[in-house]
Amino acid sequence: MRKIVSVLAALLLIAALPVMAPAEAWVGVDFQFEAPEGMYQLGPGIEENDPAWALAGVGDAAAKLKEYQEMGVLANFLSEDGATDISVMQKVSKESETIFDLRLMEEEDKAEFLETLAKAGNEDVAIENGWFENKSGLLFYRIKIDVGGEREMHELIYGTIMNGYSLNIDIHTLDTGMTPEQEEIVEKMADSMVFTNILEKPPEDVSAALNALLLLILLLAAVAGPLIYVPIKSKRDKKKKARLTEQLSEFHKTNGKDTAHGEAVYVNETDCTREAIHRFSYYQAYVKNIGEVIFGTLLCVVTVCAAFLIDSVWWMKLAAVAVTAYYAYKLIAMPGAVEKIQIKVHSQGMSKTAHYTFYNDVFRVSGIQSANVVPYFQLTEVRRCGQYLYLYYGPDNAYLVDDYGFQQGESRDFEKFIRGKLQK
Known part of the structure; x- marks a missing residue:
């Protein structure tokens, strides 16, 4: 009987952890999106001593939380095999406060803005950029960076600016190329994003x-x-x-x-x-x-x-x-x-x-x-x-x-x- 009770308690504990969640809405302050299926969900809201870190394969939870704070990570999704690492990041800057809503920019300003987001520093770096409009009408910039050389690095970013802050969905891989399935996961997250409260751009500060x-x-x-x-x-x-x-x-x-x-x-x-x-x-x-x-x-x-x-x-x-x-x-x-x-x-x-x-x-x-x-x-x-x-x-x-x-x-x-x- 003791063994049965212990097993049931362990199963209940694992079921309560925010990991390997099925597809459901991840809700922020003024936006939400569909979280990817079958992935560990981590973020700055999880305590340092939470068992979720160990289950997701994160050895140093304190360092990870510090990284989340520095990079403005709201949510971090990790696959069970550790090959897929997706972060949703929010940042406020002078530029984001000035633009406020990416959709309000003039076409010339959009082209200049996209050009300044990422530039290739050498021949080992290939950059592909463009625009993506999701089903709810949100406009995203899409940047794909492939770095060759001795150690490969691949990164894909879907980002937007809304309500005076930038919101990026970022996936990166090391040593191995990014698979079409991984790119599809990020695109689906961007396509499902909806802002529940869209603010009006405040008048310019005279x-x-x-x-x-x-x-x-x-x-x-x-x-x-x-x-x-x-x-x-x-x-x-x-x-x-x-x-x-x-x-x-x-x-x-x-x-x-x-x-x-x-x-x-x-x-x-x-x-x-x-x-x-x-x-x-x-x-x-x-x-x-x-x-x-x-x-x-x-x-x-x-x-x-x-x-x-x-x-x-x-x-x-x-x-x-x-x-x-x-x-x-x-x-x-x-x-x-x-x-x-x-x-x-x-x-x-x-x-x-x-x-x-x-x-x-x-x-x-x-x-x-x-x-x-x-x-x-x-x-x-x-x-x-x-x-x-x-x-x-x-x-x-x-x-x-x-x-x-x-x-x-x-x-x-x-x-x-x-x-x-x-x-x-």
């Missing part, structure tokens, strides 16, 4: 298009801004320099090149050391041009953040990162470029000490250059940085005047004096 347009405008501004601003600034500086040169020429014709008028008001000696030049270079690069530095930095930060936050296409992300990296390099290199120019300018004189003598209408410079008389109208700006006054005579060049170098007059009075000359 905000995504606007975000992409905004990002494109930011990229164009980051690239085109310097291309427009730099030539305009250079042209403006050249005009200003030409006007000052003309005034200076007229001044020298009238007064001579080495003429001073009246008594000296201030006398100063400034050591143009490497440290002093280095300090001026950082001031010139970052402080004097603070507006351009902040604007360029913010533009790049906003552009690169927008590129990743709105999940834009890859080339926009790459362009945003490239533009930001270029700006960062230029920003870091700015003081070094200014310093090189200043060292070159100051190395042309007899010494590294600038001797200044300031009169009421002109001032005389010597030491760092040949003795020269400079009228005050030649100065364009006066800036202070710590103990130094920078007397600009061009957009990127200035005389360095040290507060501690006055031999005649006080530095506080001198700053008022020189700023008053510029106002006049």
